[in-house]
Amino acid sequence: MKSHKLAFGSLFVAASMALAACGGAATPAATTAPTTAPEATAAPEATAPEATATTETAAEATATTGTAAGGTEAKITIWHQWDGKYLDAITAVFKDYEASHPGVTIDLSKPEDVANALNVAIPGGEGPDIIGWANDKIGEQALKGNIVALDDLGITNDFLSSTYEPAAVNGVMWQNKIWALPETQEAVALVYNKDIVTEKYLPTDPTNFQDLLDKATAFQKDTGNALVCNQGFGANDAYHVAPIYFGFGVPSYVDEEGKAYLDTPEAVKAATWLADMSKVSLKENSYDICAAALKEGKIGMWWTGPWAIAGIEEGKINYGIQAMGKPFVGIKTMMLSKNAVDRGNQEVALDIIKYYTSAEVQKKLSLVNKTIPAATAAVKDPEVAKLPAVVGFAASANLGVPMSPSPYSSAQWDPVGKASQAVWTGAQQPEAAMADAQKAIDDAVAQMK
Numbered sequence: 001m002k003s004h005k006l007a008f009g010s011l012f013v014a015a016s017m018a019l020a021a022c023g024g025a026a027t028p029a030a031t032t033a034p035t036t037a038p039e040a041t042a043a044p045e046a047t048a049p050e051a052t053a054t055t056e057t058a059a060e061a062t063a064t065t066g067t068a069a070g071g072t073e074a075k076i077t078i079w080h081q082w083d084g085k086y087l088d089a090i091t092a093v094f095k096d097y098e099a100s101h102p103g104v105t106i107d108l109s110k111p112e113d114v115a116n117a118l119n120v121a122i123p124g125g126e127g128p129d130i131i132g133w134a135n136d137k138i139g140e141q142a143l144k145g146n147i148v149a150l151d152d153l154g155i156t157n158d159f160l161s162s163t164y165e166p167a168a169v170n171g172v173m174w175q176n177k178i179w180a181l182p183e184t185q186e187a188v189a190l191v192y193n194k195d196i197v198t199e200k201y202l203p204t205d206p207t208n209f210q211d212l213l214d215k216a217t218a219f220q221k222d223t224g225n226a227l228v229c230n231q232g233f234g235a236n237d238a239y240h241v242a243p244i245y246f247g248f249g250v251p252s253y254v255d256e257e258g259k260a261y262l263d264t265p266e267a268v269k270a271a272t273w274l275a276d277m278s279k280v281s282l283k284e285n286s287y288d289i290c291a292a293a294l295k296e297g298k299i300g301m302w303w304t305g306p307w308a309i310a311g312i313e314e315g316k317i318n319y320g321i322q323a324m325g326k327p328f329v330g331i332k333t334m335m336l337s338k339n340a341v342d343r344g345n346q347e348v349a350l351d352i353i354k355y356y357t358s359a360e361v362q363k364k365l366s367l368v369n370k371t372i373p374a375a376t377a378a379v380k381d382p383e384v385a386k387l388p389a390v391v392g393f394a395a396s397a398n399l400g401v402p403m404s405p406s407p408y409s410s411a412q413w414d415p416v417g418k419a420s421q422a423v424w425t426g427a428q429q430p431e432a433a434m435a436d437a438q439k440a441i442d443d444a445v446a447q448m449k
Contacts, residue, residue, distance in 0.1 A: 001095055001106050074348045076340075077107045079114055080132035081332075085310050089368040093361050097352060104348060122146045122338055129340035129349045135171040135331040138179045139407035147335045149177040153350055164357075167402050168374035171331035174405040180333035181357040182374035184365075187327040188240060189396035190228070191308065192301035193294060194318045201227060201300060206323045206399060207247060209273050216280045219300055226282045229290035230303035233274075233281055234424040236417035240303065243325025245270040245416075246401045253412035256404050258445035262416065263438040271423045271430035278424045309370040309389045321392025329400040331374065366390060372397060408445050415440035 082090050087108075094106045111117040114133065118141070121127030131147065141147045155178050160169050168182035192202065201219045203212045212228070219227035232240025238253065245253070249266035261267060282289065282299070291308065293299040295315040302308065303324070312319055334357060340349040355361060359377035363384055366373050370389040373379050384390055403409065419437035422428035428436070 001091065001098055001108065073103045074345055075105045075107060076130060076345060076349050076352055077109060077128045078130040078132060078352075079109055079111055079117070079128040081110065081114070081134075082108075082132065083110065086307060086369055089365055093356065093364060094352075097355055104352075106352065118146050119144065125339065125342065127339060128337050129343065129345050130353060131335040131337055132183070133333060133335060134403065135180065135182070135333050135405050136403040136409040138172065138333070138335070138405035139174050140410050141335065142174060142177075142179055143407050145338060147179060147337055148341055148346075149179055150181070150336060150350070151178050153336070153346060155181070155350075163359075163376065164374045165376055165379060167329055167397070168331050171329075171402055171405060172333055179405065180335040181353050183332040183334060183357050183362065184371040185374055185394075185397055186305050186307075186330045186332065186372065187393055187397035187400045188243060188303055188305045189327070189393055190301045190303055190322040190324045191294070191312060191319050191392075192322060193297065193299075194320050196223075196297055197227070197300040202322060203324060206325060206396075209244065209247060209325070212324065213273065213276055213280070216277065220280045223300075225298050225300070226280065226293075227300040228277075228303055229282055229285055229293055229299045229301070231285050231287045231290055232303075232420065233278065233285040234421060235285065236414065236421050238413050238416035238420065239328055239330075241274065241416075241420050242401070243303075243327040244273060246327070247325030248273070252401055252404065253416050254408050254441050254445065256406040256408065258406075258408045258411075258449065260412075260438050260441035260445070262419070262434045262441065264434075267434045268430050271420065271434055274420060275423050275426070275430060278426075306370050306372065306389060306393050321389065321396070323392075323396040323399055325399075327396055327400040329397045329402045331403065407448060411441050411444035411448070415444075 078094075080087075080090075091108065094108065098104055098106055109128070114131075115137075118127060118131070122145075131141070133141075138147070142149075157178070160172070160178060160181075164182050165185065168185055172178060172180040172182055190203070197219075201215045203215060205211060216227040219225065230240050231237060242253075245267060248270035250261050250264060250270060252261060254260045282293070287304075287308075290299070290302045290304065291311055294302045294312065294317060301322075302312075334353040336346065336349055336353065340346045357375060359373070359375040359381070362371075362373035362375045362378040363381050365371055366378060366384045366387070370387060372390055372394050373384065378384055379390075379394070415437040418440075419428070419433040422433045422436075423430050
């Protein structure tokens, strides 16, 4: 098995040569990449427990296809967004698959800019057989023809609904087709230091933002420190501030029909809260700053997701998890690319996707990476169900707003991120910033229609 990162420049050259040989290079379509947790958040540097390849049970749990079981030589390339210790455990389960399927080689690669890389590579027959990506990319990639519907390969609605959680099932459906199988569910929550944050400062109502602001103000006055660190504060990051907008009543940044909701009273109230919160927060917020500040006791809580837990536990922080607002619920998925079909790899690739998203494999990864599995049997497994991190983030996810697989989702990230950043820094008043975000989304959607 190989695992490496791909530089977009070198990929562009290779793919362009392939396209030129076919009569000319295609021009990549412009794409605005979302600031989703897996893409915007640097992976923790902490050391997670080593994944243990106990038996071949997980690999045998799904019905292997004739191609995979027959020992046919096949190299399957997976482009993904995993990193750090997160990736270590995932690599181990793919090695398990290789061991139980002689002749199948799995190559794991992480492009620097996966959206543009796909636009260049796939038309030239280059790039992945499988794409590990967030579900909000499904509609966009389906329209481009980069991924194929799984209905055509025997994946049924009955299989989907009997295997995975409802929110995860909805997240991989678009225009009545199944476009991926779900891996995990993710949402952010307040991860607080129990030794610092007493009940006096701990919010108890996830919908009461005034209470959180009041407690942040009191905490700063009493301790001289900020109560909350959020890498979306002051950054172009619509993902990490989503719990605030949705918590104030914004139904979504943009819905599946392309209607945006930023020039609404609810959005303006959320932006106003951000402006007020900036007065009792750190001057700078980032993943690394929040991680270090929590470890050093310079903040009371970190508004983050499951990907941060390995580092928090390594730092021996006595933590708890409190839901706050209505976060985006992202679904990590495995999509089958057009390449897999063109190469005749679809049966092996689909078998790998079913294996990787199975309850057996996702239970193993949950115990190591503290992820929330999409597979129902894994979520309900007694070992997984007692993990504090899984319980805490699952509670937050239950309050959240699922990411939409609609192609219009790509229009939301930059406008909301920029507007929120402008409000936080004082560069714009909430009303003006939200009006600008609304116009930017409306313009982007109009270009798609």
